Amino acid sequence: MKNIYIVFDKLHSNEAGGLVSAYSSFIQLLKDDYTIKVISVIDSNITEYDLFSDCEIINISKHDFFPKMEVISDSIKYFNLFSLLKELFKLFCYFCYIPISRTKMRKLFSPDDIIIVSSPAAAMFMSSKNRFILEIHTKFEYFWGTNKLGRLQSKLMSKPYVTVFRTKADMKKGNQFFNSTYSYNFIDKKIFNNTVSIGDEKRKHKIIYMGRFGKEKNLPKMIECAKQLKKQVPNFTLDMYGNGILVNDIRRLIEENDLNENVHLCGFCNDKNIFDDYSLLWMTSNFEGMSMTIIEAKAKGVPTISTNWGDGVFEVIYDKTDGFVENTVEGIVNRTVELFNDKDELISISNNALANFEEFSKENAYRRWKEILNNYEGGIN
Structure with missing residues (x-):
């Protein structure tokens, strides 16, 4: 079976929100058709994961320098200098690791591998030589609107082959600027x-x-x-x-x-x-x-x-x-x-x-994703 790699900037615990749950469902959806592996660019401290029990988890970095923007904001608000400096150092390391990660990513995949990147934040760490599908799990305007952090991430990321939005409305907005499609979230x-x-x-x-x-x-x-x-x-x-x-x-x-x-x-x-x-x-x-x-x-x-x-x-x-x-x-x-x-x-x-x-439903999602992946693989040949 062909490999699908799902790339996170950092793989978080299942308590982090709907993103991890969405990919857990995605893995169950396609695990009979593909060998699915999960990549965390920043060390997630996770090698086994209940929600991803069928997958190999690969940590690219051996260090956890994931910055928490809300902690930075609160540290400024409450004048917590130590906490602020700690998170700013992580932020510095985060951006400094981009060229290192791109070099590693360029060598990691084979031409037949399918790469799905979970966000523009993760796409910043991809090489321009990598051909990948980018997923957007929030609304279009977060990355291509007035949000400063979102805009920065979208500008720094490597260019995807296609961008998959969660809604038709966002797909239409994206298609004005780049190759876009959509796939609804689903529940089994x-x-x-x-x-x-x-x-x-x-x-x-x-x-x-x-x-x-x-x-x-x-x-x-x-x-x-x-x-x-x-x-x-x-x-x-x-x-x-x-x-x-x-x-x-x-x-x-x-x-x-x-x-x-x-x-x-x-x-x-x-x-x-x-x-x-x-x-x-x-x-x-x-x-x-x-x-x-x-x-x-x-x-x-x-x-x-x-x-x-x-x-x-x-x-x-x-x-x-x-x-x-x-x-x-x-x-x-x-x-x-x-x-x-x-x-x-x-x-x-x-x-x-x-x-x-x-x-x-799961059935509708399966049909949609097979269409997206077939189009992606057809573009390789």
Whole structure:
């Protein structure tokens, strides 16, 4: 079988967010057709990985110098000089390693190998001699818009053969400048049990958030939504699953707004059946690519109320049919109250969400990826 190499700048733990989960699903999708190997340019301290148990993991560098931009930002904010200098040194090493990595990458692959690079950050470490597929897991504007870090990464990266976006909307934007296509995130329904509890009492007035506690998720806005919802639905519950640098900040906001009885920090959860205990998924993100969480919620008939985090939101949420797109705190709260007060409408929206899950099925993803890979291999010959 031919090799597929998946390249990360650094392979993170499964608690890091949807990216690792997406590639775990991708590996399961294609492992019978290809030998799949995972490359971490920066030492990940990982040689065996439960989610990538079928794959060899190759660390290019023997050192971990991955910089954490949020730590740099917080170190400046709180005048933590030692932490700031430590992360700036890592950042310096990170960029200095680019030419070293490019030399190693040029020698690593054979002409028949298929190379999939997980982000422009990882593509910076690829040689211009490498022919590769670039994946974008956030919206187009992050790398080709006003975000300074994203623009820097896209300018420094080696040029890909084709760029794969998560949505058709972003693909159309990309095609104005370079060869682009798309492939939706997908979920294998086998990871779920057969229970779907739409309309059950156990779901009443219960909301879930699942994702990283990062700045792009705009979770302070979610806490403000909870604060306003409590005025109209005092007995609601918002359970927040995930880890991240902002956990303590969100904990503080929960306490300051007297929401301890309503809003709970539940830590990381890998059991996707947990969605079956909730009526709604809330998302308040500033930007996303194609949210895995919304798709996972659909598999259990849980509709989403989300901010407009990019044009792709309307490809995963059919507004007012299987979920809602609301940008303001008032809009999110009012829509939640409306659904809590109208059980028939909530059941109807939930059934629509369940029905529309099939668009993001494993079978559709397999057909799409085989088409992308066949086109890629055809371009070699």
